[in-house]
Amino acid sequence: MKYMLLIYENDDERVAMMDERMPHCAAYVETMKKAGIYLTGDRLRGATTATTVRVAGGKTQVIDGPYAEAKEQLGGYHIIDVPDLDTALAWAARCPSAARGSVEVRPIWPL
């Protein structure tokens, strides 16, 4: 089954510490690739760069900022292919960001 790991953590801190923390993240991704489970993933620019679009009553609204204002924001994601939820949870727990924020594990719903 395919799962997306959605990484939520303190966004300002994440952006500020990126260079320092990047090697850990790279090692984590490399390990998943070696395990043959990694499909894709990336980090996101800070939430201050986010723009949200909503169409209401035929009018397009463009709002500066993320979908929801919160200290913890979506900062990146990985998509992995593993046999079951337990395996996905085990990989999520190894994500360095899990120790700082949270990693949400969601099954992919194929189109």
Add this chain to the structure above:
Amino acid sequence: MPAENSALAHDTAAAIARQSYGKLVAFLARRTRDLASAEDALSEAFAAALVDWPAGGVPKNPEAWLLTVARRKQIDALRRQQSGEQATGHLQLMADEVAATAASEAMLPDDRLSLMFACAHPAIDRAIRAPLILQTILGFDAATVGSAFLVSPATMAQRLVRAKNKIREAGIPFDVPERNELAERLDSVLEAIYAAFAEGWSDPAGTEARRRNLADEGIWLGRLVVSLLPEEPEALGLLSLMLYAQSRREARRDACGEYMPLAEQDPQLWDAKLIDEAETLLRRASTMPGTGRYQLEAAVQSAHVVRRLGCSSDWAAIESIYAVLLRITGSPVVAINRSVAVAETSGPAAGLAVLDELAGDSRLTNYQPYWAARAELLARAGQVDAAAAAYERAIGLEADPAVRRFLQRRRSELVGAPPR
């Protein structure tokens, strides 16, 4: 003789439903992780059996017959649902399994433990784990489970559906966890079983058949886990604990239906057979590495049942067990029990001192046992007014009329006049 055949068919089907329901569901849902469709297919198979068996006779291996029919129903349902290539692989595998089941006389594999681990998975809402186990292992319908847990049938049905969807869509595995995770994961299975038992146990008058049965079902599930994991001391501990409690079931009420507290129960009314079994289980558990909450709680029970031999309860042992339990669980409920034990070993003032430490805990403001324990200890310490006030609180919080009457009697003995 059609009538006889029909009776035999019904009895066989009922016996399988009782003994093997969970086994059949676990087998049918294993590949797809789709519990709802497995249950639907199985109930169709049972319906078919009640038509076929009276006429054609009960098959030699009725479980295999039910499985084969249920598998076909599942395949039909899947065909209706999905079309195209993605279903083909699945269907082929399932069809192969039908053939294999029909051909083999071998015993049906018992995956009930895996199913229980899926139902009590940490990704499933804790409150629905026990109901889910009761439904999938024992075949209880939502109305029965709902009434046992004091939830409306519609709400319970909705929650069960949601939990089953989560198992299927999130890919929760049907597996017994690896050794290094087993103890922790087993804990949530045991917790769910104990929750089922406790729901049944909390109907002391035994007036509600559905809830009374739940205590028996809890013990049945406890036995099942012990038979499948005989080397897990906490599984033995939980079964032992439930059997000790069950042994006193009848003694909790006197001949007039009035509440009898443990201290005043006649040990002759306790079920000696259940106690012996509980003691044996607890001894066996104590030879294995790993002491946990259920073994400790069973050990407390063991220290009480010495009364059937004419001794008084071993309060010193009970106090020290509660001290260990408190360290493990940090539960205020355990702390209350410990205060009662301390009062027995060191006097009511010492017990009250333990309770005073809990006074700030907001969870206890509306917790009847806290106020009942407090009232009892205050009464023994001679603080009549404070005791009467605490009894008042306990009475106001109690839902069971027999216990309420008991508390009222205690209170009026203290103040010398009926409260109303």
